[in-house]
Amino acid sequence: MTVLRIVANLSSPDPSTLARFYSDLFGLDLPLDMGWITFLETDAQQKVELHIASEGGSGTELPVISIEVDDLDAVLVRAKSLDSPPVYGPVTEPWGVRRFYLRDPAGTLINILSHA
Secondary structure, eight states: OOOOOOOOOOOOSOHHHHHHHHHHHHOOEEEEEOSSOEEEEOSSOOOOOOOOOSSSSTTOOOOSEEEEOSOHHHHHHHHHHTTOOOSEEEEEOTTSEEEEEEEOTTOOEEEEEEEO
16 A cells, blocks of 8 residues: 555645635646635646654744745735734754745645745
């Protein structure tokens, strides 16, 4: 048996609006919107990871999802323009990632990171 993908499901009373936020923030494609569920994706091949933790590191709350990007500063600018300023960071952590947390419009804690 081979795992082909792991998908994060974020709860929202208005999936279309929340999907537009993530699309605008990360430049994701929105290939499917059925009203009750939306799919966001990229063209890139992504590896599958599942993290299990008791905290988010550095004594922070555990985020629901972590999204690695190649240009953290560009996402930070987009986040601020979408009225979603960081609630933690940006900071370079002792284990070598640069990251910040924000809350999406539904209140979900998101870890946005880049490897140094």
